[in-house]
Amino acid sequence: MKITRIRARVFEWKGRTVPPQAHFCANAMDMLWSRGDTMGTFRFHGWTVVEVETDDGLVGIGNVALAPRIAKQIIDQYLAPLVIGQDPFDYEYLWQRMYRSTLAWGRKGVAMAAISAIDIALWDLMGKATGRPVFKLLGGRTKEKIPCYASKLYRTDLADMQREAQSYLDQGFSAMKMRFGYGPKDGPAGVRKNLDSVAAVREVIGYDVDLMLECYMGWNLEYAKRILPKLERYEPRWLEEPVIADDIDGYAELNQLTSIPISGGEHEFTSYGFRQLLDKRAVSVIQYDTNRVGGITAAHKVNALAEAYSVPVIPHAGQMHNYHLTMSTLASPMSEFFPVHDVEVGNELFYYIFEGDPTPQNGYIDLDEHKPGLGLTLSEKYLDQFNIIE
Numbered sequence: 001m002k003i004t005r006i007r008a009r010v011f012e013w014k015g016r017t018v019p020p021q022a023h024f025c026a027n028a029m030d031m032l033w034s035r036g037d038t039m040g041t042f043r044f045h046g047w048t049v050v051e052v053e054t055d056d057g058l059v060g061i062g063n064v065a066l067a068p069r070i071a072k073q074i075i076d077q078y079l080a081p082l083v084i085g086q087d088p089f090d091y092e093y094l095w096q097r098m099y100r101s102t103l104a105w106g107r108k109g110v111a112m113a114a115i116s117a118i119d120i121a122l123w124d125l126m127g128k129a130t131g132r133p134v135f136k137l138l139g140g141r142t143k144e145k146i147p148c149y150a151s152k153l154y155r156t157d158l159a160d161m162q163r164e165a166q167s168y169l170d171q172g173f174s175a176m177k178m179r180f181g182y183g184p185k186d187g188p189a190g191v192r193k194n195l196d197s198v199a200a201v202r203e204v205i206g207y208d209v210d211l212m213l214e215c216y217m218g219w220n221l222e223y224a225k226r227i228l229p230k231l232e233r234y235e236p237r238w239l240e241e242p243v244i245a246d247d248i249d250g251y252a253e254l255n256q257l258t259s260i261p262i263s264g265g266e267h268e269f270t271s272y273g274f275r276q277l278l279d280k281r282a283v284s285v286i287q288y289d290t291n292r293v294g295g296i297t298a299a300h301k302v303n304a305l306a307e308a309y310s311v312p313v314i315p316h317a318g319q320m321h322n323y324h325l326t327m328s329t330l331a332s333p334m335s336e337f338f339p340v341h342d343v344e345v346g347n348e349l350f351y352y353i354f355e356g357d358p359t360p361q362n363g364y365i366d367l368d369e370h371k372p373g374l375g376l377t378l379s380e381k382y383l384d385q386f387n388i389i390e
């Protein structure tokens, strides 16, 4: 089998989006003086879909959501020429070829996200060529079904958050993640508002349900050290991305500070990046995203590293490219799940572009072992609500 074409299309949402509420999610831009929507730079309203075509008519599908227009340029101008004419089963060689040829300016960020998209498509191709789901090419079925946690609860009116939390309980979820809305700029009053939101959700869900807390890089080390002890009483399953991804020593200090596990990794890349996090005991939960970290080839290596360090892997975002990694290893106990709803931040767009992602039943998802590859197809339902850039 030889690769004959790489088609990268940018799907840009032009449909209805739900405007953000103030303080709906703390984030790295909050540290800067600014007015208005600091989450603006963390919108994922574009998604690059990669189709790898072969000489026997099979097409593998990959995706990348970070800087999708730039990712397309990197794929078209740098990566496609490296893989066209090659055998997709030589995926390790092709990964090294893409990684080493872009090392000078790649390694992390959008270049590695672009490599991830092609790599995911290669694994989809290998699954389709062998008639097996991707997880059967990795480590097979390690779980009867995958537990997942409902992930939204953006910071809004506390009563609304309580109603949303209750709705996840009603759907059978026994774990959910909420977002903080305040950080260092908001002072002690913001600390109080952060604590009140956790107390409000705990009031509804009790303590027999896992509650994860998401900071999305919106704090700093000093603020996190002050608030962490105050959060212990709420027994969070983890506190996520309290500081920026480059502050690895800050992660490590926080991870030793209290009983609260610190999680991160959705903004880290390759096994080399995760080796640093693990060597420094910087995280107690690894959360790479397979469409960022280096694709399935890199994620599979991180799973092995994590197992050796006894650090669980709970990939960012759920979505099919991550579910196969979770299914294939005991190192990954559960998946994230973004509830399907109107387009807000853009994490939801996956469901508008693709079909095939499993719907949770009572807080679990399963993968169909009779569906080869990733088990995804491109949806026709919402095409008129996208601008598509070829």
Ligand SMILES: O=C(O)C(=O)C[C@@H](O)CO
Binding pocket: 025, 042, 151, 179, 214, 216, 240, 266, 316, 317, 336, 345, 347
């Ligand atoms: O789901 C997460 O962990 C994220 O970081 C998503 C991001 O959009 C903030 O909610």
Ligand SMILES: [Mg+2]
Binding pocket: 214, 216, 240, 241, 266, 316
């Ligand atoms: Mg996160």
